[in-house]
Amino acid sequence: MEFFKRTPSIDFMRMRYVTYGISVIIMVGSIALIAIRGLNFGVDFTGGVIIEVNYPAAADIDGARNALEQAGFEEAQVQSFGSSRDLAVRVPPPRSGDINELSVQVGEALRAADPGVEVRRTEVVGPQVGRDLTEQGGLALLFTFIGILIYVAFRFEKKMASSTVLAAIHDPVAILGFFALTQLPFDLSVLAAVLAVIGYSINDTVVVFDRVRELFLLMRKASPYEVLNAALNQTLSRTVMTSFSVLFVVVSLYAFGGETLKSFSIAIIIGVFVGTYSSVFVSASLVLDMKMKAQDLMPIKKNDPELDALP
Numbered sequence: 363m364e365f366f367k368r369t370p371s372i373d374f375m376r377m378r379y380v381t382y383g384i385s386v387i388i389m390v391g392s393i394a395l396i397a398i399r400g401l402n403f404g405v406d407f408t409g410g411v412i413i414e415v416n417y418p419a420a421a422d423i424d425g426a427r428n429a430l431e432q433a434g435f436e437e438a439q440v441q442s443f444g445s446s447r448d449l450a451v452r453v454p455p456p457r458s459g460d461i462n463e464l465s466v467q468v469g470e471a472l473r474a475a476d477p478g479v480e481v482r483r484t485e486v487v488g489p490q491v492g493r494d495l496t497e498q499g500g501l502a503l504l505f506t507f508i509g510i511l512i513y514v515a516f517r518f519e520k521k522m523a524s525s526t527v528l529a530a531i532h533d534p535v536a537i538l539g540f541f542a543l544t545q546l547p548f549d550l551s552v553l554a555a556v557l558a559v560i561g562y563s564i565n566d567t568v569v570v571f572d573r574v575r576e577l578f579l580l581m582r583k584a585s586p587y588e589v590l591n592a593a594l595n596q597t598l599s600r601t602v603m604t605s606f607s608v609l610f611v612v613v614s615l616y617a618f619g620g621e622t623l624k625s626f627s628i629a630i631i632i633g634v635f636v637g638t639y640s641s642v643f644v645s646a647s648l649v650l651d652m653k654m655k656a657q658d659l660m661p662i663k664k665n666d667p668e669l670d671a672l673p
Contacts, residue, residue: 374594375587378647392539399542404549412485413451413468418478420446425475433471499553525648526567529640533563536636537629551626559633566641573597578656590646605638
């Protein structure tokens with residue numbers, strides 16, 4: 363099945379300086395947001411106690427925050443959870459270690475503002491567990507990029523491999539910038555989504571570069587500019603269909619998967635957009651500006667002693 367009835371003839375390479383500017387804005391903006399605002403790490407990474415409470419009517423988030431602050435929970439974070447009547451309260455673990463007592467105190471503080479509040483669930487993650495997960499999450503990202511470097515080094519020549527890695531770095535930075543901007547909770551499910559997006563983006567770029575390699579052999583008289591444009595146009599239908607297929611699934615997850623899957627779904631949705639953008643507009647453009655030629659893809663012939671011996 364093809365998304366386009368005819369192969370399009372879009373001049374992607376002509377747009378590359380505009381898309382370079384967009385990518386620079388995305389990267390610099392994301393890094394600045396991460397440095398200034400930081401990520402709102404979930405209890406998976408920070409450790410703490412999450413208490414889910416239910417209100418008889420729509421919850422007043424500001425009222426709940428004020429009630430908790432007056433009760434001495436200055437560091438409490440309150441967020442909507444599920445429906446408009448549910449809230450999630452995140453507080454640091456108690457010094458006494460008595461989680462049940464903490465849950466009761468939070469419930470009483472909220473009932474002072476609204477007597478109908480009901481505590482539904484209390485979840486605890488210890489500080490050491492949070493530190494271990496943070497370390498393991500960082501290692502997972504590091505080993506992912508090491509694996510990508512090894513893979514593209516064997517599959518492509520150095521200019522294609524370099525642009526693939528740069529495009530792979532572009533996508534997770536954009537996702538982290540989005541989470542820093544919105545302050546949505548960054549938990550283990552979001553980290554898993556970031557790793558999945560890296561794999562998705564790499565797969566898209568590999569498909570495009572495989573076509574580039576084939577066309578360099580078929581279009582011997584064409585310039586690299588023409589070959590890269592042809593490869594992007596010939597794979598565009600497949601790229602769009604793949605993106606829409608993934609979006610159908612993750613948008614459904616976001617709409618019907620419940621509150622626990624919302625951050626994961628949003629991360630994948632953002633990742634599909636930036637991953638598709640980078641595979642079409644970033645990686646191929648970088649290859650062109652690295653001055654890649656058909657000769658770069660040709661195997662180097664070893665010296666033949668018999669030929670060298672000829673007069």
